[in-house]
Amino acid sequence: MSAIKPKHQRLVLLTIALAALIGAGLLAAWALRNQASYFYVPKEILADRPEPDRAVRLGGMVEQGSLKTEGDGVTISFVVGDGQARVPVRFKGIVPSLFKEGSGVVAEGKLGADGTFMADNLLAKHDENYVPRELRDMNEHQKRKVLEETQ
């Protein structure tokens, strides 16, 4: 490096720093395209299936009468619907306290080959002030339903 004329040092440093930052930016953009988790409602996920290994989120209403606990006591299955389509969901874990039939939920996970959504995590309405953003953006009819059920 000593071969470089000292008066160019600032330029060299700047170039290296810029190259690293641009590299980071390109890497980030590439990774985001592959790793960002898209949000679907049941109608969309059935019409346009995500790749089997892709982590996505599914949002909608937990259908009345669909919630079942399996024999191990910790795996549950239920159906998420949006009024137009229905997707069966399986989840192993402790459900959030405001998770119940007839109210809104966002499930994080993957859509299995058999059409069952395998959820790793469930997000429900935490409290009066915090609603998962996707639930907030649901249409008025669905929103009213959520409110009726959770108040």
Next chain:
Amino acid sequence: MIAEFGLAALWLAAALAGLQLVAGSLALTARGKDLAGIVRPVAVVQGVLALIAFAALIVLFCQTDLSVKLVAMNSHSAKPLIYKLSGAWGNHEGSMLLWVTVMGLAGGFVALVERRLPEQTMLATLAGQAFVSLGFYAFLLISSNPFERLNPPAPEGQGLNPLLQDIGLAFHPPTLYLGYVGLSVAFSFAIGALVTREVGPAFARAMRPWVLGAWIFLTIGITAGSYWAYYELGWGGWWFWDPVENASLMPWLAATALLHSVSVLAARNALRAWTVMLGVVAFSMSMVGTFLVRSGILTSVHAFAVDPERGTFILALLAINIGGALTLFGLRAATVTEGERFSVVSREGALVFNNVMLSAILGIVLFGTLYPLLAEVMGAKVSVGPPYFNPVSAIFAVPMLLVLAVGPLLRWRRDSLARIRWSMAVPAALVVLSAAGLAIRAQLHILPFIGLALAGGLAVASVLPLKGRNLARVPLAVWGMVAAHLGVAVALFGMASESAFSVERLVAVRIGETSEVGPWRVTLGGIEPVAGPNWTALQANMAASYRGGAPVEIHPQARSFWAPPQQTSESSLLTRWNGQLYAVIGDQAEDGRWQLRLWWKPFVTLIWFGGLLIALGGFLALLGRVASDLRRHIARGKIADRRMEQGR
């Protein structure tokens, strides 16, 4: 009465900030020179007034004065006193008041004690500080008045989010804010130095303690916040890449870079423009974080208020402050003369590398945090989580950690790797051996593998700067560096171990049944109802035994708060030197069994001990710098006195 008193103090403080800005700017010109004398006192009084306003809000919350809207919305008479107190800043208006209070106090403190810089630079600095404060005062007074009255008064308050009713969280926001807003001083110093073109070692030495101080609070705040999320959310994770966590991480990354570049500037008079730039960026990241959190445009449990007007206001402040500062930088950067030169293999070279990597990670986190917003503009709803953040930031973090091991051993200006090769042999051998051992004995994912392999060597390398020195004579600042770097190694080991070796068990058990997780056997003894001041709970009484040893009682709870009505899960933790047992209770199934979720997390506590060690390192360095500055100050005073006597 107290509310009006507080509001009056706030208005006065805002007016004084205006005066400080005008007087400070005019005093820089030839005609306004006479105003120079009032700038420092005004800054001090402004800080005190902001503190009075904040104290007034605290008193209102302690009294649960329900005629004040903010109290009625966020407090409740039956809440424990400590959470009445913390309720004062556990909401949008209160936290913004805390923001301006810290900002006013920081400015006042600088005005009071900082005498090393040329007076012109100080005036520009204080004017800059006042300019930024003024924006936030306007924001408070116009769109988020914390002292607004409610007529008629509410019969009872609405309470505080139970998740926030936790002793750790009570002091988390003030700590973090001291860090966030403390960086405003670095920002103002950068502005001051740009205005007067006084960028040099003296500027760096003046700025360094402030950056260190803010950075220490940020480090503690982030560490505490991570531990809070770990035990309070009951999900077993310690970092979620939640937008709010990122909002605190970004200023920390920038401040860490600034901390390292400012020592290059102080010691070697190099990296001049870059350091100034980082001073601007660090506080800009604090403001971006505030915008992201307070505007509610990103989903987060921390988002208090979803109010487009406020979001727009903060966005405007952001644009003015950051845009203005960057414009000034653009105009002046070319006139900041180039610093001293250095070769690539040198202490400076290593620190530049550290800076570039930290900036890259900062960019990656910022990009990932903002990406959902960009995607939404394009019509797609996405969220970005660990599958993006972990590997992409690791690509830059790992080379940085390698250079962290080498950098402190290098000499300033010019050095050769050959000189330090024998010192590096031990840590390098340790890395190779642990990598080989891990590869043979365990099937690990790539990131935990790298972390575990590096941690030991990194720990050894971080204490190498002490080798061959008389420990009694090693400066405090060097001890600080060693402690902080060792803290990085310790935290890295905790993170990698948690991710590599955690065991999870999810079961439904009847009372009296036993389940196993890792080396633990946990028996559910019974479930009983218990009550607290503002909640009732179902408590599981469990006995946990480690490798057949004597059982220890643990008590996870499912709590129901009644104001506001909400349920939380209180995890129960059992800490051993080599890890933590983490237990959560879930629902009761129809057949009477209870859901239990158990984790055994080997060495998980090292994550937070490492964080605290990093903060301790910062504290030692700060102590060392301030002590040596004071000694120099006193010595200079004595010389001056002697001259006076001789002159007589």
